[in-house]
Amino acid sequence: MPKDENYLICRCEEISLKEIKNVKNNGLTTSQEIKMATRAGMGVCQGRICRSLIEQLVAETEEGSCKLPSKLTVHHPVRPVPLGMIVNKED
Amino acid sequence: MDKDIDLLTMLALKPELETKENVEKVKINDAIIHNYFHEQRSTLQGKPHVVMVGGGIISLMTAFYLEEMGFRISIIEQKSFGAAASGRNGGAVMMMGRELIELPFARHSINLWEQLSTKGINTHFERKGHLMVARNDIEVARLTKAYELYKAAGIPVTLLNNEEMKSYTPHIGKENKLGLFSYEDAQSYPFTTIQSLIKQLKTKGVQFYPYTKATSFETNNRMIEGVITENSVIKGDYYLISAGPWSLELGKLLDEHISVKARRSQLMVTEIVKKKAIVPFFTGNGFYSRQTHVGNLLFGGGGPWEINGYDVSNTSYAIELLSNRFTEVFPTYKTKQLIRSFAGTVEITPDHVPAFGKLLNWDNGFVSAGYNGHGYGLSAVMGKLMSLVLYDNATDRQLCNDIKSVIDPLKIDRFTELTKV
Amino acid sequence: MKFDVAIVGAGPAGLKAAIEIARAGGNVVMIDDHPHVGGKLNGQLHEEPNNGDWWIGVSIAEQLKQEALSLGITILTGTQVWSVEEGWKLFISNVDGRPLDNNMIESKALLLATGAIEKPLPLPGWTLPGVLTIGGAQVLTNQYQVKPGNRVIVVGVDILSLSIARAMKMAGADVVGIYIAPKNEFTSGISNPKELLSSFSSMTKFAPNLFMRLGGNVLKSAIGCSLAALFYPKNGMKVWDIPIHFRQSILAINGEQEVESVTLTKIDPTGNAIGESFLEKVDAVCISGGLSPQNELAAVAGCEFVRLNGLSGVVPLHDQYMQTTVEGLFVAGNITGIEGAKVASAQGVLAGSSINKYLSIGNVNEGNLERNAKQVEIVRETADITFHSEIGSARNKLQKLWEHRI
Numbered sequence: 001m002p003k004d005e006n007y008l009i010c011r012c013e014e015i016s017l018k019e020i021k022n023v024k025n026n027g028l029t030t031s032q033e034i035k036m037a038t039r040a041g042m043g044v045c046q047g048r049i050c051r052s053l054i055e056q057l058v059a060e061t062e063e064g065s066c067k068l069p070s071k072l073t074v075h076h077p078v079r080p081v082p083l084g085m086i087v088n089k090e091d
Numbered sequence: 092m093d094k095d096i097d098l099l100t101m102l103a104l105k106p107e108l109e110t111k112e113n114v115e116k117v118k119i120n121d122a123i124i125h126n127y128f129h130e131q132r133s134t135l136q137g138k139p140h141v142v143m144v145g146g147g148i149i150s151l152m153t154a155f156y157l158e159e160m161g162f163r164i165s166i167i168e169q170k171s172f173g174a175a176a177s178g179r180n181g182g183a184v185m186m187m188g189r190e191l192i193e194l195p196f197a198r199h200s201i202n203l204w205e206q207l208s209t210k211g212i213n214t215h216f217e218r219k220g221h222l223m224v225a226r227n228d229i230e231v232a233r234l235t236k237a238y239e240l241y242k243a244a245g246i247p248v249t250l251l252n253n254e255e256m257k258s259y260t261p262h263i264g265k266e267n268k269l270g271l272f273s274y275e276d277a278q279s280y281p282f283t284t285i286q287s288l289i290k291q292l293k294t295k296g297v298q299f300y301p302y303t304k305a306t307s308f309e310t311n312n313r314m315i316e317g318v319i320t321e322n323s324v325i326k327g328d329y330y331l332i333s334a335g336p337w338s339l340e341l342g343k344l345l346d347e348h349i350s351v352k353a354r355r356s357q358l359m360v361t362e363i364v365k366k367k368a369i370v371p372f373f374t375g376n377g378f379y380s381r382q383t384h385v386g387n388l389l390f391g392g393g394g395p396w397e398i399n400g401y402d403v404s405n406t407s408y409a410i411e412l413l414s415n416r417f418t419e420v421f422p423t424y425k426t427k428q429l430i431r432s433f434a435g436t437v438e439i440t441p442d443h444v445p446a447f448g449k450l451l452n453w454d455n456g457f458v459s460a461g462y463n464g465h466g467y468g469l470s471a472v473m474g475k476l477m478s479l480v481l482y483d484n485a486t487d488r489q490l491c492n493d494i495k496s497v498i499d500p501l502k503i504d505r506f507t508e509l510t511k512v
Numbered sequence: 513m514k515f516d517v518a519i520v521g522a523g524p525a526g527l528k529a530a531i532e533i534a535r536a537g538g539n540v541v542m543i544d545d546h547p548h549v550g551g552k553l554n555g556q557l558h559e560e561p562n563n564g565d566w567w568i569g570v571s572i573a574e575q576l577k578q579e580a581l582s583l584g585i586t587i588l589t590g591t592q593v594w595s596v597e598e599g600w601k602l603f604i605s606n607v608d609g610r611p612l613d614n615n616m617i618e619s620k621a622l623l624l625a626t627g628a629i630e631k632p633l634p635l636p637g638w639t640l641p642g643v644l645t646i647g648g649a650q651v652l653t654n655q656y657q658v659k660p661g662n663r664v665i666v667v668g669v670d671i672l673s674l675s676i677a678r679a680m681k682m683a684g685a686d687v688v689g690i691y692i693a694p695k696n697e698f699t700s701g702i703s704n705p706k707e708l709l710s711s712f713s714s715m716t717k718f719a720p721n722l723f724m725r726l727g728g729n730v731l732k733s734a735i736g737c738s739l740a741a742l743f744y745p746k747n748g749m750k751v752w753d754i755p756i757h758f759r760q761s762i763l764a765i766n767g768e769q770e771v772e773s774v775t776l777t778k779i780d781p782t783g784n785a786i787g788e789s790f791l792e793k794v795d796a797v798c799i800s801g802g803l804s805p806q807n808e809l810a811a812v813a814g815c816e817f818v819r820l821n822g823l824s825g826v827v828p829l830h831d832q833y834m835q836t837t838v839e840g841l842f843v844a845g846n847i848t849g850i851e852g853a854k855v856a857s858a859q860g861v862l863a864g865s866s867i868n869k870y871l872s873i874g875n876v877n878e879g880n881l882e883r884n885a886k887q888v889e890i891v892r893e894t895a896d897i898t899f900h901s902e903i904g905s906a907r908n909k910l911q912k913l914w915e916h917r918i
Contacts, residue, residue: 036285078809081592086603
């Protein structure tokens with residue numbers, strides 16, 4: 001039965017499983033590379049939803065200690081914040 | 092109000108230091124580079140092998156042009172390709188803002204970038220111009236002088252008032268007094284460019300070695316014989332160090348002074364803005380910014396708060412400062428949501444001139460680094476230049492004095508005289 | 513705004529920690545991005561298997577809130593922390609984008625009790641309107657008293673999905689069935705009937721009726737699991753009058769603008785589709801992909817992490833008294849590993865007392881901490897809800913990794 005792989009992995013940027021598998025077939029092997037090549041993980045939620053999915057697709061799920069929780073690095077702001085709300089009034 | 096200060100940080104040009112001679116040299120050097128590109132060169136025999144250490148845009152562009160000239164290429168990269176500054180920059184491919192000496196290089200680079208799409212490379216290159224704004228009298232004075240110099244140097248530029256700026260940046264605030272607009276400047280998208288270059292180079296037989304660290308070099312007399320990595324030795328005929336700030340350590344392995352210093356530069360990204368918000372590349376008030384082809388607003392800028400080294404974490408100080416500066420220029424963007432901050436590493440040389448040309452101790456060793464934050468835009472021209480320099484080396488062609496006068500100032504010989512970085 | 517302690521997350525762990533610190537005399541602020549405190553307590557409504565009592569999370573949350581307020585704890589709701597910096601500085605903003613009087617909070621210690629997020633389980637059609645996560649269904653049904661749909665199907669057989677399926681049925685929805693997750697790249701461990709039944713063997717304390725509890729003994733052996741997978745009724749077994757399927761799964765969610773139907777299939781004991789697929793008309797699909805610790809603030813705070821399957825993901829590396837690898841940064845609750853509200857509460861008390869000792873608030877000694885740590889273990893042992901069969905060994909591994917680090 002033909003597998004439908006058109007469903008989304010990254011909902012924010014609307015990247016499908018098929019697109020991610022395509023770049024994998026072109027030799028990309030890490031979550032960071034997939035992110036750069038497809039934009040998966042670059043949307044408003046910054047990978048909060050799709051990070052675990054991308055990691056499973058490239059098998060970045062090994063148990064053990066790690067300096068960071070994910071190769072898809074987490075940056076400030078961890079939630080979207082309007083530019084006008086960032087301004088520090090003490091300046 | 093605050094005392095007026097000059098925050099035209101993206102205007103490297105210092106009008107008081109530029110001379111009439113410098114202005115004339117722009118056109119002269121422009122022609123010299125053009126002629127060097129168009130010299131008759133027959134097909135290269137024997138497919139000499141160039142081994143590059145460093146997998147950023149400088150290497151990828153150099154490989155692109157080397158392949159066109161008939162070389163065989165291997166690229167060694169310690170992480171993944173384009174992982175450092177090449178994928179973490181503002182995407183500017185521009186000349187306005189630069190010092191006069193850089194203009195001939197920058198202008199050629201913009202044109203080469205434009206031609207890439209005809210050669211099968213996707214870049215999202217768009218020649219949408221560059222708008223730099225002055226917000227107080229001090230800035231107006233310097234910007235006006237810059238306008239005169241660029242105009243005299245043959246760069247198509249114009250001055251705009253606030254009303255005229257709005258056709259390029261519809262939401263620009265009223266306090267932005269004067270704009271300097273350069274028609275030919277451009278921007279492109281790093282990720283697409285890098286992926287596209289890699290894809291094409293792979294089909295042309297270029298060997299890629301990601302996650303491979305160069306730990307040492309095999310040498311014999313004045314010849315480099317191989318790059319030693321954890322797993323193997325990669326041998327070639329010519330060797331190029333084009334590893335951005337890491338060129339310093341690689342140089343040390345070969346007893347060379349490649350005086351580049353790593354320094355952090357932070358960038359911010361907003362949510363996608365569907366409407367046209369910022370059309371050209373935009374600079375002023377201590378930041379640079381653009382709207383990517385997808386719609387996100389990107390802004391960033393360096394400053395005295397930045398640290399040296401490879402740290403690419405972000406600071407609340409920079410996030411607040413840059414967001415503040417950005418919304419001072421575009422007050423209505425205060426409602427746009429910041430979704431990410433990130434940082435890149437610029438490589439600084441002591442005199443802000445790149446490190447390009449032959450290594451001192453080795454007859455078959457070369458370097459292309461030290462682009463002081465302009466590497467992304469300059470990558471095309473420096474890649475082409477290196478491909479021709481290597482061709483001329485491989486075919487024992489003498490470089491004529493004209494082109495030597497243009498590229499000799501970039502040689503790393505000068506670092507042994509300067510104080511160490 | 514300056515405090516002794518800032519706590520991000522006002523769920524059971526955060527509330528208990530705040531109360532512990534305030535009782536000892538500390539000045540505490542709790543920040544939560546939801547409109548109400550209580551975290552996931554507010555959606556919890558289930559029958560406790562051990563004694564048949566009902567756990568009404570929203571009442572517990574209300575009690576804790578009143579206690580917190582009476583102790584003078586500052587509570588900021590509808591407020592998100594978008595970054596933290598050592599020292600500690602918390603950068604906040606209103607979730608609706610409205611201006612706040614203060615954009616920053618300062619504190620001497622920071623507790624992250626940010627709980628868990630739901631893991632997505634993608635399959636064809638999962639982004640159609642009418643598809644929601646099981647947690648979303650829980651909030652809709654139990655907190656806002658809204659049925660997710662009239663005819664609902666649940667994907668994923670686990671503690672949460674069983675409990676919420678029941679709640680939806682009680683709310684008047686026609687819950688067609690609970691189906692084992694489909695076999696794809698994202699469902700290893702939860703789409704293989706044999707493996708899933710085996711992982712249930714240690715979790716059947718929560719089994720809703722005697723039959724399943726007895727069945728738990730069968731599931732303790734590999735042969736038992738194989739037999740269970742093989743002989744599991746093709747049409748499912750009913751629990752609370754809802755069919756639970758280990759031999760049927762879903763292939764796709766269908767519809768033009770919204771959920772209209774799902775494509776189901778029979779599966780073999782290893783999860784592969786067999787035979788012809790068939791359609792079932794539904795208007796809502798609730799997907800349970802599992803929970804994962806919500807650790808982004810810990811990441812920007814710079815602490816080290818550990819990934820352990822038994823903890824359901826990546827957690828900040830911490831010692832037995834909830835201190836992380838960063839000075840003055842503590843964790844409690846599901847961010848340390850998914851264990852549910854009771855363990856989270858006990859961890860909150862422990863973290864609170866640990867912070868008290870760190871800041872010399874009140875009179876906390878090593879003995880107090882040991883007692884509170886022991887209490888966490890006791891709660892864990894007697895918990896009627898377990899999210900992962902390997903939680904015990906995972907906790908041991910975590911402790912060993914901590915000791916190894918020093």
